Amino acid sequence: MKLFRLTNNGWVGNFAIINNKVYVLLSDPVTALKLYSEGKEVPLGPEVNVNVDELLNRDYTYRGLRFTRPYDPIEVWGSGIVYEVARSRYTEEDVAMIKGKTIYELVYDAERPEIFFKGTANRCVGHGEPIAVRSDSEWTLPEPELGVVIDSRGKILAYTVSDDVSARDLEAQNPLYLPQSKIYNNSCAMGPFLVTPDEVGNPYDLTISMRIIRGSAVVFEGSISTSKMRRRVEDQIKYLIRDNAVPDGTLLSTGTAVIPPRPITLMHGDVVEISITRLGTQRTPVIKLGK
Amino acid sequence: MKLFRLTNNGWVGNFAIINNKVYVLLSDPVTALKLYSEGKEVPLGPEVNVNVDELLNRDYTYRGLRFTRPYDPIEVWGSGIVYEVARSRYTEEDVAMIKGKTIYELVYDAERPEIFFKGTANRCVGHGEPIAVRSDSEWTLPEPELGVVIDSRGKILAYTVSDDVSARDLEAQNPLYLPQSKIYNNSCAMGPFLVTPDEVGNPYDLTISMRIIRGSAVVFEGSISTSKMRRRVEDQIKYLIRDNAVPDGTLLSTGTAVIPPRPITLMHGDVVEISITRLGTQRTPVIKLGK
Amino acid sequence: MKLFRLTNNGWVGNFAIINNKVYVLLSDPVTALKLYSEGKEVPLGPEVNVNVDELLNRDYTYRGLRFTRPYDPIEVWGSGIVYEVARSRYTEEDVAMIKGKTIYELVYDAERPEIFFKGTANRCVGHGEPIAVRSDSEWTLPEPELGVVIDSRGKILAYTVSDDVSARDLEAQNPLYLPQSKIYNNSCAMGPFLVTPDEVGNPYDLTISMRIIRGSAVVFEGSISTSKMRRRVEDQIKYLIRDNAVPDGTLLSTGTAVIPPRPITLMHGDVVEISITRLGTQRTPVIKLGK
Amino acid sequence: MKLFRLTNNGWVGNFAIINNKVYVLLSDPVTALKLYSEGKEVPLGPEVNVNVDELLNRDYTYRGLRFTRPYDPIEVWGSGIVYEVARSRYTEEDVAMIKGKTIYELVYDAERPEIFFKGTANRCVGHGEPIAVRSDSEWTLPEPELGVVIDSRGKILAYTVSDDVSARDLEAQNPLYLPQSKIYNNSCAMGPFLVTPDEVGNPYDLTISMRIIRGSAVVFEGSISTSKMRRRVEDQIKYLIRDNAVPDGTLLSTGTAVIPPRPITLMHGDVVEISITRLGTQRTPVIKLGK
Known part of the structure; x- marks a missing residue:
């Protein structure tokens, strides 16, 4: 599983990539990682229709959306x-x-x-x-x-x-x-x-x-x-x-x-x-x- | 704009439908409605690849996902x-x-x-x-x-x-x-x-x-x-x-x-x-x- | 035990009266009541030097302090x-x-x-x-x-x-x-x-x-x-x-x-x-x- | 003004000393310090009947109460x-x-x-x-x-x-x-x-x-x-x-x-x-x- 986040105007969304498909991630990233590490189900939303490679490359923004740090580490x-x-x-x-x-x-x-x-x-x-x-x-x-x-x-x-x-x-x-x-x-x-x-x-x-x-x-x-x-x-x-x-x-x-x-x-x-x-x-x- | 929410295992995600396309909604629904009513931009995420009609009909669940109340009204x-x-x-x-x-x-x-x-x-x-x-x-x-x-x-x-x-x-x-x-x-x-x-x-x-x-x-x-x-x-x-x-x-x-x-x-x-x-x-x- | 709250400029403090002595209450009122009802110790702070009767009567304020509702009931x-x-x-x-x-x-x-x-x-x-x-x-x-x-x-x-x-x-x-x-x-x-x-x-x-x-x-x-x-x-x-x-x-x-x-x-x-x-x-x- | 905090069973209370009198502090310590530094009124509660010296010295506890760190610094x-x-x-x-x-x-x-x-x-x-x-x-x-x-x-x-x-x-x-x-x-x-x-x-x-x-x-x-x-x-x-x-x-x-x-x-x-x-x-x- 890969997790990433996109931002738009200060609002942030969480996403997960599993088997080359991109899904909305319904939990915060650290909770998802903990569940995954314990073999439990990660709360996924529907599949997302986004070309991640394009979003990574196109001058960093796409329809107002851009990547941001993948989570907020406390330390x-x-x-x-x-x-x-x-x-x-x-x-x-x-x-x-x-x-x-x-x-x-x-x-x-x-x-x-x-x-x-x-x-x-x-x-x-x-x-x-x-x-x-x-x-x-x-x-x-x-x-x-x-x-x-x-x-x-x-x-x-x-x-x-x-x-x-x-x-x-x-x-x-x-x-x-x-x-x-x-x-x-x-x-x-x-x-x-x-x-x-x-x-x-x-x-x-x-x-x-x-x-x-x-x-x-x-x-x-x-x-x-x-x-x-x-x-x-x-x-x-x-x-x-x-x-x-x-x-x-x-x-x-x-x-x-x-x-x-x-x-x-x-x-x-x-x-x-x-x-x-x-x-x-x-x-x-x-x-x-x-x- | 139409807003709805999906749930999976107690976690909830927000979504918006605009011009028949479904998007991740990055804000909470009430904030999105207030922004929309003031003519301001609603913070959308990427397009979502979901057949809403199918999700509405297929015995209420699809890959663990199902509809839930579209927001949490205080009153x-x-x-x-x-x-x-x-x-x-x-x-x-x-x-x-x-x-x-x-x-x-x-x-x-x-x-x-x-x-x-x-x-x-x-x-x-x-x-x-x-x-x-x-x-x-x-x-x-x-x-x-x-x-x-x-x-x-x-x-x-x-x-x-x-x-x-x-x-x-x-x-x-x-x-x-x-x-x-x-x-x-x-x-x-x-x-x-x-x-x-x-x-x-x-x-x-x-x-x-x-x-x-x-x-x-x-x-x-x-x-x-x-x-x-x-x-x-x-x-x-x-x-x-x-x-x-x-x-x-x-x-x-x-x-x-x-x-x-x-x-x-x-x-x-x-x-x-x-x-x-x-x-x-x-x-x-x-x-x-x-x- | 009696609980009450005082307010000053929008800030609120919790207090408890036990055996005619007034104490600072360190928890919120509902938690204190639940602990008390279960026979557990209520988290008291030090004794407070306040004449409650005077505070109740003196035109409702005393050094900027006045009574307010004793807690915030959700319903x-x-x-x-x-x-x-x-x-x-x-x-x-x-x-x-x-x-x-x-x-x-x-x-x-x-x-x-x-x-x-x-x-x-x-x-x-x-x-x-x-x-x-x-x-x-x-x-x-x-x-x-x-x-x-x-x-x-x-x-x-x-x-x-x-x-x-x-x-x-x-x-x-x-x-x-x-x-x-x-x-x-x-x-x-x-x-x-x-x-x-x-x-x-x-x-x-x-x-x-x-x-x-x-x-x-x-x-x-x-x-x-x-x-x-x-x-x-x-x-x-x-x-x-x-x-x-x-x-x-x-x-x-x-x-x-x-x-x-x-x-x-x-x-x-x-x-x-x-x-x-x-x-x-x-x-x-x-x-x-x-x- | 001096600020300090007392704790009892994990619950914490804020206090202020002004002119040798001890008061309940109704706000958190950092807010109180900011208000004080701007010449604004600090939200005080009633006077507290506590011998601070005794509390500092008596083996660190008094009626279950003891000093703790005076605030929670983020950094x-x-x-x-x-x-x-x-x-x-x-x-x-x-x-x-x-x-x-x-x-x-x-x-x-x-x-x-x-x-x-x-x-x-x-x-x-x-x-x-x-x-x-x-x-x-x-x-x-x-x-x-x-x-x-x-x-x-x-x-x-x-x-x-x-x-x-x-x-x-x-x-x-x-x-x-x-x-x-x-x-x-x-x-x-x-x-x-x-x-x-x-x-x-x-x-x-x-x-x-x-x-x-x-x-x-x-x-x-x-x-x-x-x-x-x-x-x-x-x-x-x-x-x-x-x-x-x-x-x-x-x-x-x-x-x-x-x-x-x-x-x-x-x-x-x-x-x-x-x-x-x-x-x-x-x-x-x-x-x-x-x-």
């Missing part, structure tokens, strides 16, 4: 340094070091993962909605990641395409600026879909690919397989919920491995396109805040 | 003795009289209409849902009526088929039993649709027809034109809201004129079918409470 | 012709008759009581708040009654002073006008207190007394004992909830017996004062609507 | 390295360094402050409620801080005593573990009171003092003046709300300067006592999670 969390490339990438910078090792190398090798608070529903956008560069950042990058939706006990309810947009210059200046680098308006994108585990299959054989498009040019293109994920998702979740009550429907973004090299940075007017096998393609325009 | 009110036939019908009984005239004749000729409280959303059912005979009534009749949905200032937002089911024996015994005759579980049916005034046109040239079906037999059949309505709808509304604040979306059932003769009474297992021009056909099975 | 119902005096009083008028008996005589002698819908919270006022005369009524009377608060199964949770204000001329003109006589803005008063059954004791040895004060004159004074109640409260409740789901906290006003004689009518500026043994004294100013 | 944020002592304290450890300077020295000297997400209402406790040591931390410290309650535009509505409990060992191991060090169940304490700016006066002449009590011994005692705060509160707020929409009533904990030396750590059964001039004394027992 969004992220993981860091989950892939080998993330560790080594950061060692090229003047990053913080402890006893001769960078903090990224240390966390990569440690048992405990890096887990951070990423935001709340109001800071998240969906397919076709703008992600942002902070007004005080000159170097901001998208981080294309496998997102997992969990219940309060850590059970995986769904997967999604997640973009953990980060002000890299703040973070590089001092790891203590990580929250400011990570948590701000329009700093998180998710969707277009929530996809249940049965449709995703093995989460470690997915290809995450990203393109940054500026005008008619592709200024960055890269991809990686989730098979390169060193830190397993279950392990990340274990630490996230240890002594830390999270609500049903918490979104965890499981770390990036596609990292545009310097001097690439997101600029106002760019479009970021992220695809993950079986999870679809998320396209988001970029805005610079304070403009 | 439902009714009018009485609006048609000439109602006045004269009741004069055949031993009804209450004041100075030689029955109370029905008196109200028929009076300036002030009979207006009564009919119930709340939880006492109302929709197309395909059971209306009821009180456990202590031996003579209960459906009352097929033109229903109007108004806002708090009395503006007509929509019309619907309404059934003001009444325990006629209680009412006939003493007019002081009218509330017990009128207000009880499953005593009110509405729908299948809410239809906006522009689609209804002249509300005084509609035909209201009713059939009571018992097994394979039609035990009653009758019809009347709303042109026979002596008490205009606007006049009823004027008295309803005089010194009496009603909420947006109040339903007023505007009086019956199709009255099955004695000894006809609703019985457990009957089906009542009410049609009104341009408003559709409502079919409801009958249950006897306390069974 | 209010009334009973009629419960006392012998009610029956005979009405027989003096030209009331509706069936086969030589007035409808009031008939209901008085019948097994089935008269039960009617009286309104909703927004139509009810509390101690010190204005009750109203309809703009189109020239003869409106207060009806001082014993009010009972019940749960959805009919269990009595509390008693209160209730005033079923009625447009007597509408009702006298035609019993079909009863709903318009009974249900309108500010047509119901309750309080000052909700009093639990253990503090009330025998509900059939209470004295209900009423005074209508106009300027410095008492234009009516009367009283009756609830021992004169022919229709027992439990019997009324039995009919109210028969086949009729009512919500927890439904208020039933159990019928009047103190009836000012003609030509007395409530007038703008009057004050109605109703006392019931162990339930306190309710005073409400009178307004004429449409003025 | 709690913290600042770090605000005082000189914080910077130098951490340089003794093997902390992360960038080009020869510790990350704490760097942030201390930088224009941009350290701002981090600290949690949500459900992770916060009030006076008398337990703060916690993570099950996987061996070195956890309280951080006594001046807390400020702001509206969505950054205006200071109130001050409070705040305890930013932190798993120091996680944080010391790697700054990337800061969120796990800071955000977990019972990791934040606030109160007993919210105190409006007019009662606090100059926020930079307050003394913050803390004692850690183990059995009958005081194992740590320390204090500092907020005059030593290098990073002004307004400056912290400026960065918190830059490009980052926070809700009305957000709590910001403005950094610690009272830091118990090694090997002191909080242990199950300890009591932490934090006092701030004019803001009162907060006492919280300590529990070890997973026990």
Whole structure:
């Protein structure tokens, strides 16, 4: 099952795709995912006559309708340094070091993962909605990641395409600026879909690919397989919920491995396109805040 | 515009029909009616691939989906003795009289209409849902009526088929039993649709027809034109809201004129079918409470 | 236990009196009554330093605070012709008759009581708040009654002073006008207190007394004992909830017996004062609507 | 004005202290603070007959009543390295360094402050409620801080005593573990009171003092003046709300300067006592999670 939401004038509707047919979803998305995960019937309405591909592509709107974030997560969390490339990438910078090792190398090798608070529903956008560069950042990058939706006990309810947009210059200046680098308006994108585990299959054989498009040019293109994920998702979740009550429907973004090299940075007017096998393609325009 | 709702396992979805196409309705029905009445855009979702006629007819369910009441009115009110036939019908009984005239004749000729409280959303059912005979009534009749949905200032937002089911024996015994005759579980049916005034046109040239079906037999059949309505709808509304604040979306059932003769009474297992021009056909099975 | 509410600028607080001490009530009133009726602990806050008698009397306000209705009943119902005096009083008028008996005589002698819908919270006022005369009524009377608060199964949770204000001329003109006589803005008063059954004791040895004060004159004074109640409260409740789901906290006003004689009518500026043994004294100013 | 809340069996009541008198507060705390900050009248109920000092001290409960967190903040944020002592304290450890300077020295000297997400209402406790040591931390410290309650535009509505409990060992191991060090169940304490700016006066002449009590011994005692705060509160707020929409009533904990030396750590059964001039004394027992 895939879930998505469409919006029109601030009103939102829930939909489900099952066997290539699109249905009205009568419950909220998290309830539907919980019912589905327990093998119970999901409350479907009638079939919907919509060409989802067209709606995803046609400049993001169709008869006033457009995609929006697939649900409203109460809490969004992220993981860091989950892939080998993330560790080594950061060692090229003047990053913080402890006893001769960078903090990224240390966390990569440690048992405990890096887990951070990423935001709340109001800071998240969906397919076709703008992600942002902070007004005080000159170097901001998208981080294309496998997102997992969990219940309060850590059970995986769904997967999604997640973009953990980060002000890299703040973070590089001092790891203590990580929250400011990570948590701000329009700093998180998710969707277009929530996809249940049965449709995703093995989460470690997915290809995450990203393109940054500026005008008619592709200024960055890269991809990686989730098979390169060193830190397993279950392990990340274990630490996230240890002594830390999270609500049903918490979104965890499981770390990036596609990292545009310097001097690439997101600029106002760019479009970021992220695809993950079986999870679809998320396209988001970029805005610079304070403009 | 026509609005209707479908239910599945207790969850409910809102839909709109415009130009013979069915759309997901993203707002609640009363908000949609208010927007429509003000000439504003109603928040529609995508087109729905459903054969409404089939859904209305196929034994009331289709893939777990069935019609339900088209919205949840906070208050439902009714009018009485609006048609000439109602006045004269009741004069055949031993009804209450004041100075030689029955109370029905008196109200028929009076300036002030009979207006009564009919119930709340939880006492109302929709197309395909059971209306009821009180456990202590031996003579209960459906009352097929033109229903109007108004806002708090009395503006007509929509019309619907309404059934003001009444325990006629209680009412006939003493007019002081009218509330017990009128207000009880499953005593009110509405729908299948809410239809906006522009689609209804002249509300005084509609035909209201009713059939009571018992097994394979039609035990009653009758019809009347709303042109026979002596008490205009606007006049009823004027008295309803005089010194009496009603909420947006109040339903007023505007009086019956199709009255099955004695000894006809609703019985457990009957089906009542009410049609009104341009408003559709409502079919409801009958249950006897306390069974 | 006695419960009451105070209001200031539209905000409302709940309070409980136990053993002559006043406490903040931390739950809503109906929850508190249900807990109390089940022998469970009511969630009390600290003791409140307020002279309740002074607050009841001092022109209804004290430091911006004043009494308001003791809770928000979702539904209010009334009973009629419960006392012998009610029956005979009405027989003096030209009331509706069936086969030589007035409808009031008939209901008085019948097994089935008269039960009617009286309104909703927004139509009810509390101690010190204005009750109203309809703009189109020239003869409106207060009806001082014993009010009972019940749960959805009919269990009595509390008693209160209730005033079923009625447009007597509408009702006298035609019993079909009863709903318009009974249900309108500010047509119901309750309080000052909700009093639990253990503090009330025998509900059939209470004295209900009423005074209508106009300027410095008492234009009516009367009283009756609830021992004169022919229709027992439990019997009324039995009919109210028969086949009729009512919500927890439904208020039933159990019928009047103190009836000012003609030509007395409530007038703008009057004050109605109703006392019931162990339930306190309710005073409400009178307004004429449409003025 | 001081605001506080009391709880009994899960139910909560709001109270205000004005001129040494305690009143029932009829609105929620954040609304009251907003009204007060705009010079509008706060909706007070009657005076409450409670000895606040006794209630604060008597083993935390009085007739079933006890203090709880003074409100439910939707978001709690913290600042770090605000005082000189914080910077130098951490340089003794093997902390992360960038080009020869510790990350704490760097942030201390930088224009941009350290701002981090600290949690949500459900992770916060009030006076008398337990703060916690993570099950996987061996070195956890309280951080006594001046807390400020702001509206969505950054205006200071109130001050409070705040305890930013932190798993120091996680944080010391790697700054990337800061969120796990800071955000977990019972990791934040606030109160007993919210105190409006007019009662606090100059926020930079307050003394913050803390004692850690183990059995009958005081194992740590320390204090500092907020005059030593290098990073002004307004400056912290400026960065918190830059490009980052926070809700009305957000709590910001403005950094610690009272830091118990090694090997002191909080242990199950300890009591932490934090006092701030004019803001009162907060006492919280300590529990070890997973026990």
